[in-house]
Amino acid sequence: xxxxxxxxxxxxxxxxxxxxLAKQLGYVYVDTGAMYRAMAVYFSQNDINxxxxxxxxxxxxxxxxxxxxxxxxxxxxxxxxxxxxLLRTEETGKMASKTSKYAAVRTKLVALQRGLAxxxxxxxxxxxxGTIVLPDAFAKIYLTASSDARAKRRYDELKEKxxxxxxxxxxxxIEKRDYEDMHRAISPLKQADDAVLVDTSDMNIEQVxxxxxxxxxxxx
Ligand code: C5P
Numbered sequence: 001x002x003x004x005x006x007x008x009x010x011x012x013x014x015x016x017x018x019x020x021l022a023k024q025l026g027y028v029y030v031d032t033g034a035m036y037r038a039m040a041v042y043f044s045q046n047d048i049n050x051x052x053x054x055x056x057x058x059x060x061x062x063x064x065x066x067x068x069x070x071x072x073x074x075x076x077x078x079x080x081x082x083x084x085x086l087l088r089t090e091e092t093g094k095m096a097s098k099t100s101k102y103a104a105v106r107t108k109l110v111a112l113q114r115g116l117a118x119x120x121x122x123x124x125x126x127x128x129x130g131t132i133v134l135p136d137a138f139a140k141i142y143l144t145a146s147s148d149a150r151a152k153r154r155y156d157e158l159k160e161k162x163x164x165x166x167x168x169x170x171x172x173x174i175e176k177r178d179y180e181d182m183h184r185a186i187s188p189l190k191q192a193d194d195a196v197l198v199d200t201s202d203m204n205i206e207q208v209x210x211x212x213x214x215x216x217x218x219x220x
Contacts, residue, residue, distance in 0.1 A: 130192035
């Protein structure tokens with residue numbers, strides 16, 4: 001099976017780009033952030049304190065997460081229930097970021113991710129795909145952008161949906177999440193030695209897809 005790894009900070013456009021590339025290449029897109037978010041939904045629903053590692057460890061034993069595809073779109077099943085529509089809220093993102101630092105959480109999800117990559121060709125995005133989950137991926141990309149550019153994209157997205165938001169608050173959240181993801185002890189976010197860095201601050205979606213297609217072609 002072949003695998004492509006895309007890592008990078010929150011809001012760099014990983015999932016948008018990975019979805020488009022997966023279609024182009026006929027690969028399955030695997031969104032690993034959604035799995036950390038599904039665990040977070042369980043912790044929130046069961047009032048588990050994200051700062052209490054023992055409570056988290058105990059809860060992880062009661063969590064079963066699996067992945068299905070419906071019309072080509074990834075669905076996350078948490079203890080038998082499809083929770084996909086609950087995953088993309090700010091609150092769930094924050095809970096995921098706080099709890100993704102624990103070994104019990106990561107061990108469970110890394111096993112699930114590796115299992116998926118054994119069955120089919122995947123383009124997988126996350127924070128530790130090129131470094132830990134799929135170190136043998138034939139193409140690795142580290143997708144990033146300035147925090148200003150990432151905050152501006154999220155701000156425009158929310159405005160478009162008619163939501164009231166503050167650019168400064170969004171930027172602060174993004175920088176906080178970057179810091180937490182880059183400074184945790186286990187599997188911190190970092191560029192793999194053999195990953196190609198792509199800074200999308202001044203690129204549009206078409207340009208990013210073209211740049212990544214070229215990198216992937218050259219690695220084939
Ligand atoms: O990418 P997304 O915003 O959905 O990820 C939510 C959180 O899950 C991240 O902030 C990060 O803490 C965690 N995560 C991770 N490793 C991954 C994917 C996501 O630690 N491979």
